[in-house]
Amino acid sequence: MNPSPSGPVLVTGATGRHGGTGPHLVHRLLEEGRRVRVLARRPGPRTRALEARGAEVVAGDLHDRRSLLEALAGVESAYFTYPIDAGVIAAAANYAAAVRESGQSVRTVVMSMGPAQPDHPSDRGRDQWLAEQVLMWGGLDVLVLRVTAAFHENIPLLHAASVAERGVIRNCFGDSRVPWINGSDAGELAVAALLHPERFDGPVCYPPGAEQLDHTAVAALVGALIGKPVRYEPVDRDTWRRELVQLSERDGAGVVNPDMAGHISAVAAAMAADGPTRPADPDALRALLGREPLTLADYLPTARHAFLTGDIETEPTAGART
Numbered sequence: 390m391n392p393s394p395s396g397p398v399l400v401t402g403a404t405g406r407h408g409g410t411g412p413h414l415v416h417r418l419l420e421e422g423r424r425v426r427v428l429a430r431r432p433g434p435r436t437r438a439l440e441a442r443g444a445e446v447v448a449g450d451l452h453d454r455r456s457l458l459e460a461l462a463g464v465e466s467a468y469f470t471y472p473i474d475a476g477v478i479a480a481a482a483n484y485a486a487a488v489r490e491s492g493q494s495v496r497t498v499v500m501s502m503g504p505a506q507p508d509h510p511s512d513r514g515r516d517q518w519l520a521e522q523v524l525m526w527g528g529l530d531v532l533v534l535r536v537t538a539a540f541h542e543n544i545p546l547l548h549a550a551s552v553a554e555r556g557v558i559r560n561c562f563g564d565s566r567v568p569w570i571n572g573s574d575a576g577e578l579a580v581a582a583l584l585h586p587e588r589f590d591g592p593v594c595y596p597p598g599a600e601q602l603d604h605t606a607v608a609a610l611v612g613a614l615i616g617k618p619v620r621y622e623p624v625d626r627d628t629w630r631r632e633l634v635q636l637s638e639r640d641g642a643g644v645v646n647p648d649m650a651g652h653i654s655a656v657a658a659a660m661a662a663d664g665p666t667r668p669a670d671p672d673a674l675r676a677l678l679g680r681e682p683l684t685l686a687d688y689l690p691t692a693r694h695a696f697l698t699g700d701i702e703t704e705p706t707a708g709a710r711t
């Protein structure tokens with residue numbers, strides 16, 4: 390696989406609001422002098438901001454194969470991401486069919502996660518694995534980044550309301566030491582995979598987290614940040630899933646959704662039982678990124694307002710460090 394020197398890079402997920410890997414890619418690829426084309430479902434302030442930075446925006450939906458053909462015209466490399474929500478298998482099938490129909494060879498970097506395994510207890514993990522199989526069965530030139538760490542951005546997203554209201558973080562990770570990575574570093578892995586493919590073994594690789602912290606340590610960091618005690622309270626898988634479903638009713642942007650609730654509670658319960666599948670490895674992550682990874686202590690101050698107010702902050706952090 391060779392990096393594309395000329396055609397635009399097609400970026401999906403560029404309006405992202407959870408990990409925000411897509412907007413990070415747009416920002417960094419433009420900074421690196423690459424042409425960027427964004428696939429976006431609908432126009433709005435986020436697409437206008439991307440255009441103002443110099444990206445071309447094309448309307449399209451991964452659930453509408455026909456809309457992908459215009460977006461793929463002249464494209465030699467692309468970034469494929471999909472939120473933690475139902476529908477990733479159909480999205481991948483549409484994308485693979487459109488690439489084949491375009492007749493082009495499109496080197497595609499896929500954002501994925503450790504739980505993308507055929508027998509993972511999470512439905513979304515198994516779906517992500519099958520989506521990646523579909524891309525490979527379609528004969529696409531793919532590099533799949535199964536990031537084996539949780540995004541820092543999960544912490545305010547899932548816990549800011551309970552921290553602000555009751556000074557507590559509740560979940561079913563138990564005392565497992567969770568590997569963590571910042572969403573912008575996950576995005577930077579994809580930038581590196583596009584610009585420096587020699588750093589990655591493909592077609593599937595497992596980039597590690599930057600550090601490991603259990604939720605008692607996370608609660609202590611959040612408490613120090615907001616200047617009030619925050620405690621960690623373990624709950625069982627079903628209790629946490631139900632609490633997240635309730636939280637999803639307060640999240641108008643749909644980032645916390647019932648599918649995500651089922652996924653993250655399954656991942657957490659598996660980690661509590663068996664530990665992380667791969668330990669954090671800051672040296673290996675640094676080598677892939679070509680720079681120092683962000684730590685949780687670096688990131689948390691950007692989420693201070695959310696922990697104080699309980700507002701679920703779904704703005705992307707893209708470009709925050711660049």
Ligand SMILES: NC(=O)c1ccc[n+]([C@@H]2O[C@H](COP(=O)([O-])OP(=O)(O)OC[C@H]3O[C@@H](n4cnc5c(N)ncnc54)[C@H](OP(=O)(O)O)[C@@H]3O)[C@@H](O)[C@H]2O)c1
Pocket residue numbers: 401402403404405406407408409410411428429430431449450451452470471472473480500501502503517536537538539540543572644
């Ligand atoms: N969260 C974690 O802890 C974690 C850890 C490791 C790996 N990951 C991986 O990260 C990935 C998510 O990346 P992210 O956090 O950057 O995503 P994100 O911020 O949640 O953004 C999702 C993007 O996908 C777009 N989208 C949704 N449905 C679409 C459709 N039908 N067609 C076209 N675009 C669509 C959304 O657009 P709209 O603005 O239109 O909604 C948005 O731009 C997941 O696949 C997961 O495997 C996550």
